[in-house]
Amino acid sequence: MAINAFQPEPKGEPRRTIADNVRALARQISRPPVTQQANGERLKYADSYATSFTKGLPHDEFGMVDVAAFETFFDALNTPDRGFNVPLGPVGTVNGEAPFYSKPRPGNNAPQAWSLRGWESPLAGHTYDLQGPDADAVGMAPAPRLGSDELAAEMAEVYAMALLRDVPFHDIEAGGGDTGKVVAALNKLEWFGGNPTDVDSAPLSKNAQNRRDGRKLDGGGLTAKTLFRGSAPGCADGPYVSQFLLQGVTSRAPNTSSVSALKQGGTQKTYSMVRDVQSGQLRKAEAADGYVLFGAQRIDQRIHAQSPGVDYMQDWAEWLDVQNGAAKGGTDEFVTNETALRFIHSPRDLASYVHVDALYQAYLTACLMLLGSGAAADRGLPEPNRRGEENKLNPATRTAFALFAGPHILTLVTEVATRALKAVRRQKYNIHCRARPEVLAGITALAANGHGAQLKSAEADGAAHFAKLVDAEVDGYSIVDRIAARNQGNQTRYPRTAEGDAFTAPAFENGNLLLPMAFPEGSPMHPAYGAGHATVAGACVTVLKAFFEMYENDGTTLLDLNQVGKREGEPEGPINKVFYATDDGQKLKAQTPPDKLTLAGELNKLAANISIGRNMAGVHYYSDYYDSLRMGERIAVGMLQEQALTYGELVSMTLPTFDGDRLTIKGTLDLAGSPTAHIEIDGGDVDEWFTRHLADAVEVAQATDAKSSG
Secondary structure, eight states: OOGGGOOOSSOHHHHHHHHHHHHHHHHHOOOOOOOOOOOSHHHHTTTTOTTBOOTTSOBOTTSOBOHHHHHHHHHHHHOGGGOOOOOOSSTTOBTTBOOOSBOOOSOTTOOSSOOBOOOSSTTGGGOOOSSSSOTTSSOOOOOOOTTSHHHHHHHHHHHHHHHTTTSOHHHHHTTTTTHHHHHHHHTTSHHHHSOOOOGGGOOOOHHHHHHHHTTOOTTSOOOTTTTTOOSSTTTTSSSSSOGGGTOOOOOOOTTOOHHHHHHTTSOSOOOOEEEOTTTOOEEEOOGGGTEEEETTEEEEOOEEOBOTTOOBOOSHHHHHHHHTTBOOTTOOOBOOSTTSEEOOOSHHHHHHHHHHOOSSHHHHHHHHHHHHTTOOBOTTSSSSOBTTBOOTTSOTTOOOBTTBSHHHHHHHHHHHHHHHHHHHHIIIIIIIOBOOHHHHHHHHHHHHTTOGGGGGGGHHHHHHHHHHHHTOEETTEEHHHHHHHHHTTOOOSSOBOHHHHHOOOOOOTTOOOOOOBSSTTOSOSSOSSSOHHHHHHHHHHHHHHHHBOOBOTTSSSBOBGGGTTOOTTOSSOSOOOEEEEOTTSSSEEEEOOSSOOBHHHHHHHHHHHHHHHHHHHTSOOHHHHHHHHHHHHHHHHHHHHHHTTSSSSOEEEEEEOTTSOEEEEEEOSOSSSOOOEEEEETTSOHHHHHHTTSOOHHHHHHHHHHHHHO
16 A cells, blocks of 8 residues: 555544544533532621622721622622623722822832722633533532631631741741740630530531641641641641742753653753852752753742731721722832842741742742653553653653643643632632631721621621630730730821821720731732632642652552652652751751651642642631632542543543542543543542532531521
8 A cells, every 4th residue: 555545543524523522521521519508698797798708899987898889799790791890999989089098108100099909800700611620510618607616716827827927937847936825825726726616606517627637636736837737648748838839950960861861751951050159150050049940941939028027907097998999019018138039938938929920830830840850750641751661552662742741731730720710710709709817807806896886797706706816825925915916006008198197997995906918908809718829729739740640659659759750770869858948048958857758748738838828928718728729629630531531542640639539530542432531539439529528418507597597
């Protein structure tokens, strides 16, 4: 037969039929139904909407929203066909000119007055996707309720993060500064050190108990080592900050042959050079220099640090301006001396990173690090890019590139982020509409100072919440008293307007308990629950854990971090040291951690760092992280499952989940018939895994009771 007679098979109509079948099969993948259930507070407190997200709407002098304005807002969120013509700003706003109580500081290019912030993508939850679970096919459990032990603990923790915002992580882990006092005070709360209950002493729901179990309390409460840590396996091991936020990549020796490089699924390495501080000579960049190669360019792991000790929204008039929609972003104060660039070494640094990151940025960088280190692809992928080993089904003459290597995984780790964002917007706006910690701090301040009646139907629960917070005290160290002291005498960071001069704030004779914020604009213009950063973290890290090998050769033992990229005859791979930032953040210092660090654990820690970094800024709670992370994981697994139908050959990916399960996604080879893609959980039920983080009967009943009492 002449060579030009060969044609791809199938082609034409048979190929179109199979393509249609694949798309149809993706639509037919069965997933258990999801119950979308809020915690009932929106209806319970319908005369004040005290715990609902109301930022950008008009509020009275006590920070209570105009009820009619909120109802217009919430109706517009859920009826997209009517458009979204919801007025922004406080009472008296005309053509975007708002009567705020403060104005920008004079300076170069400073505006004359604050502009108004718009709500961020309020209708995104109504969009549909062509791949992965629909936004309504994933969900989150009801959020903790006002007056519960859990919410009191979450607020106490966010206060504690503000108090320790400038303490280096290495000192926090060692119990330095006020860490020991903070830990002891938090452990006085029932949630951390006792027998917690829900509102009105009701038993904890399944999901509240899961969130508590994720704290790794082990019956003994928090410790300096577990303080502010994430819930997934590996998050409590080693230094607080993930190595994927600190290290650079050390290239292989320059005499690496092209054949050897290709067996790693890559090409000849590009080098990064630095000038040695001591000798002044150029040398090859090492891991401790913190440079990650991005093609012929490089990413610097250091950040431009915000000024220590500078917090915002500690003055009631400024706080109220922000609730009314003042756009104070961009007025942050940054370090301007030789220490401006530093490695992440404190909660403020981590908050600075997540203030302006490109959302999937940390996971793109982690992916580049893994690729640059020669990390092995999952052993279930068909092309032989695992440490130069030949796949049993394919000869070594085949290598990965368009599939199962850099271009594929780099695209996918970013692609999943947009699906996660749309799904979490549905939870934020359309289901839960939960207020941010800055609002709960306002409620706490009112309840503590005799203004609880302003909360109307939320008054009793607000009082119960404050009473629980007061318990966070030991040996004279009280978290609420420390917050009041931090806020006492704080002068407004912005000049007052005429309205501000005439404004009389509520009297705080028992202490100003506003939350010191790391960002001048406070939280974003969308609700707290779920968290966009945490949902994207869950989705992107899940993709990384699926595409890269997470296990030793036995297929069940998690791979040590120092074995990533290891070649035959070498004791360890390129990621062979563990670093933490020095107390000034200027250098990375190697240490021998007391814990075994795994690749999966450091990726879990990366997701926790980015998510909880938002808490350290004051804009999220722990439950926002915990539940959003797991929803993001399911979005990614659903998308990978559908993609497994499309490859035309046997594919499997095995990963450890955020709850410690061993999950495998498998796709079959039979394109001529009916290709299938399914999920397996070692010793578990897939449907149970998909829904374990959602509402249970207790939570549905609690929400129903809240509605009926409202």
